[in-house]
Amino acid sequence: MASVELKSITKSFGAVEVIKGLNLSVAEGSFCALLGPSGCGKSTLLRMIAGLEEVTSGKITIGDRDVTHEMPAKRRVAMVFQNYALYPHLTVEQNICFSLSLAGVSKAEQKTKGGQVARLLQLESLMDRRPAQLSGGQRQRVAIGRALVRDPEVFLFDEPLSNLDALLRVQMRLELAKLHNELKTTMIYVTHDQVEAMTLADKIVVLDKGVISQMGSPLDLYNAPANRFVAGFIGSPAMNFVPATLRKTAGGLEAELTGGTKFRLGDRAAPSFDGTRRVEIGVRPEHVQLGHADQALITGRVSVIEQLGNTTYVYADTASGPMIVEADQSVRLSPGDTIGLNIDTDRAHVFDETGMAWPSVRSAT
Amino acid sequence: MSDTEQSRPARRFTIGGALLTLLTILAAVIWFIPIYWAIVTSLRADQATVTEFTLWPSEPTLAGYIFGITNSKLPIWYLNSTITSVVITFVAVFTAASTGYAISQLRFPGRRLLWWIILASFMIPVPALIVNHFVIVANTNMLNTYQGIILPMLLTPVTVIVYKGFFDGLPKEYREAAVMDGASEYQLFYRVFLPMNWGVTTAMAIITFIGAWNSFLWPFLAVQSEEMMTVTVGITAVQDAFGVAYGRVLSGAVMASLPVALAYLLFQRRVTQAIALSAGIKG
Ligand SMILES: Nc1ncnc2c1ncn2[C@@H]1O[C@H](COP(=O)(O)OP(=O)(O)OP(=O)(O)O)[C@@H](O)[C@H]1O
Ligand SMILES: [Mg+2]
Numbered sequence: 232m233a234s235v236e237l238k239s240i241t242k243s244f245g246a247v248e249v250i251k252g253l254n255l256s257v258a259e260g261s262f263c264a265l266l267g268p269s270g271c272g273k274s275t276l277l278r279m280i281a282g283l284e285e286v287t288s289g290k291i292t293i294g295d296r297d298v299t300h301e302m303p304a305k306r307r308v309a310m311v312f313q314n315y316a317l318y319p320h321l322t323v324e325q326n327i328c329f330s331l332s333l334a335g336v337s338k339a340e341q342k343t344k345g346g347q348v349a350r351l352l353q354l355e356s357l358m359d360r361r362p363a364q365l366s367g368g369q370r371q372r373v374a375i376g377r378a379l380v381r382d383p384e385v386f387l388f389d390e391p392l393s394n395l396d397a398l399l400r401v402q403m404r405l406e407l408a409k410l411h412n413e414l415k416t417t418m419i420y421v422t423h424d425q426v427e428a429m430t431l432a433d434k435i436v437v438l439d440k441g442v443i444s445q446m447g448s449p450l451d452l453y454n455a456p457a458n459r460f461v462a463g464f465i466g467s468p469a470m471n472f473v474p475a476t477l478r479k480t481a482g483g484l485e486a487e488l489t490g491g492t493k494f495r496l497g498d499r500a501a502p503s504f505d506g507t508r509r510v511e512i513g514v515r516p517e518h519v520q521l522g523h524a525d526q527a528l529i530t531g532r533v534s535v536i537e538q539l540g541n542t543t544y545v546y547a548d549t550a551s552g553p554m555i556v557e558a559d560q561s562v563r564l565s566p567g568d569t570i571g572l573n574i575d576t577d578r579a580h581v582f583d584e585t586g587m588a589w590p591s592v593r594s595a596t
Numbered sequence: 597m598s599d600t601e602q603s604r605p606a607r608r609f610t611i612g613g614a615l616l617t618l619l620t621i622l623a624a625v626i627w628f629i630p631i632y633w634a635i636v637t638s639l640r641a642d643q644a645t646v647t648e649f650t651l652w653p654s655e656p657t658l659a660g661y662i663f664g665i666t667n668s669k670l671p672i673w674y675l676n677s678t679i680t681s682v683v684i685t686f687v688a689v690f691t692a693a694s695t696g697y698a699i700s701q702l703r704f705p706g707r708r709l710l711w712w713i714i715l716a717s718f719m720i721p722v723p724a725l726i727v728n729h730f731v732i733v734a735n736t737n738m739l740n741t742y743q744g745i746i747l748p749m750l751l752t753p754v755t756v757i758v759y760k761g762f763f764d765g766l767p768k769e770y771r772e773a774a775v776m777d778g779a780s781e782y783q784l785f786y787r788v789f790l791p792m793n794w795g796v797t798t799a800m801a802i803i804t805f806i807g808a809w810n811s812f813l814w815p816f817l818a819v820q821s822e823e824m825m826t827v828t829v830g831i832t833a834v835q836d837a838f839g840v841a842y843g844r845v846l847s848g849a850v851m852a853s854l855p856v857a858l859a860y861l862l863f864q865r866r867v868t869q870a871i872a873l874s875a876g877i878k879g
Contacts, residue, residue, distance in 0.1 A: 303772075303776045304777065304778035313769075314767055316767065316773040329777050334778055
């Protein structure tokens with residue numbers, strides 16, 4: 232177990248700067264998710280921690296050791312690859328014990344250590360098989376086993392579940408959570424799936440084009456996104472964004488949507504401005520309620536209805552643009568119906584032209 | 597099994613398909629006849645080789661074989677061929693695998709240049725180099741020695757190209773996983789990359805062995821003394837020494853090609869199987 236500290240890390244491939252002066256500290260025993268869209272530099276960052284990629288500048292510390300220029304094998308980190316990278320010519324047992332065998336550990340000790348790992352991951356009955364004879368989930372477990380046997384201080388995962396089908400992914404997610412509870416080893420987990428990040432991590436780092444957009448606990452990011460990027464990336468279905476004009480009134484901030492709808496926003500740390508200001512209002516689907524068309528804040532037309540059983544998502548076209556509403560199972564609507572929408576104005580998010588959030592006073596605490 | 601049985605009714609008779617089958621059979625027959633004729637002729641008595649044209653000799657005899665084995669140095673030539681071919685196979689495949697690995701996986705100055713040189717040498721036909729080889733081997737007093745036969749035949753750019761292609765095609769995560777597991781450069785080669793697919797190595801070894809055993813031009817130039825001849829060179833000597841005796845010549849030829857035919861028959865299934873297998877493995 233060890234903490235991981237990244238200081239002013241940059242990484243360039245040729246002229247292209249992929250990671251731009253990044254600072255990150257992952258506490259000992261934490262489960263940290265690196266979350267971001269494809270190409271934002273998640274894998275590159277992870278590979279630099281692993282030592283598979285040299286940093287262009289900056290410093291990496293694991294525990295109290297400076298490992299910036301240390302060999303990968305000496306960093307006491309283990310990595311699980313997206314495509315597993317199991318050696319096809321070796322059995323499950325040989326795959327798991329490969330690092331021990333390279334280090335010249337005795338056959339007997341390999342057997343005991345490999346056996347412990349196999350028991351933990353329920354691989355005992357598969358030890359003599361080759362990777363080609365395993366299912367996707369089993370291969371994944373062998374890949375984790377190969378990392379486990381080295382007893383590393385830090386586990387690195389690069390999208391380990393993305394090759395599995397939906398059901399297996401949920402199952403492996405639970406197993407990973409259990410594993411972390413048992414081992415309490417520091418884990419850094421790369422994913423572009425926000426559900427994985429939300430459910431597994433105690434700390435999420437959202438990356439956008441090589442810089443940290445926001446980091447914090449899953450609920451912090453969900454309830455108080457620091458910017459439009461994080462707000463749009465976290466949560467499914469995504470937050471609704473509608474353009475609006477803000478103006479200061481005696482009672483606080485008043486927003487006017489394109490359709491002419493006006494409403495008062497909850498108190499928030501808004502910078503001072505004169506006259507009006509163009510912003511975007513963000514509202515999560517669960518913070519929009521259906522109402523009668525003639526009494527509601529906004530009126531719209533139903534375009535699509537998605538019934539998931541426990542909830543129903545209503546997609547509506549409004550004068551301010553498309554909006555998604557989370558309703559309960561009992562709503563009876565069909566496409567083309569006219570509906571009214573009410574916004575929980577206290578929980579609405581405001582993003583200025585640069586995409587920065589004006590945090591509401593309540594959630595800022 | 598049930599798969600093929602189910603798909604059978606779906607297969608319909610077409611003129612094109614029938615023609616193709618006929619053509620394939622014809623090609624097989626055309627290839628087979630000379631081999632068959634050589635074997636049959638080698639079993640005929642001396643005069644019968646030019647007078648008898650039946651499918652099977654009226655009085656089969658091993659006289660041609662016995663003559664070859666007893667009246668020539670065929671056993672020694674066999675030994676020479678075996679030694680040189682085995683050494684060439686081992687050394688050439690090993691060096692080609694290492695070179696292919698280095699060019700594919702290691703980053704060192706001159707890597708690209710080395711690759712271009714190997715590619716270029718692949719374009720140059722061996723006979724174009726043979727005079728140079730002869731001069732070098734003669735100047736270093738290696739004519740009529742095993743080294744003299746072996747050394748020039750170790751240059752196998754095609755094998756290097758095959759290995760490089762194979763190593764290039766492997767996901768880079770294999771290397772990275774092994775590096776994280778603490779593998780040294782030697783362990784990477786010997787414990788991960790080389791054993792990852794013995795099919796490639798088996799196929800390359802068989803091809804190299806067959807090529808080495810069948811080679812004629814270079815051993816013919818490099819060796820003058822009868823004691824150092826390989827089988828292919830030696831059997832031409834039989835012809836020269838005894839005039840045109842078809843039975844003897846052809847029994848020599850059959851004996852000369854026996855190991856190659858055997859190697860292919862024995863390993864054919866393994867080669868195709870290994871290649872199919874390696875193509876099926878997903879990272
Ligand atoms: N070896 C390399 N040479 C040049 N550019 C690279 C190299 N590796 C990565 N990049 C670039 O760096 C950027 C970040 O790549 P990276 O693999 O870290 O993205 P990622 O966040 O892991 O994306 P994904 O979710 O698709 O895996 C990409 O634009 C990629 O093209
Ligand atoms: Mg990636």
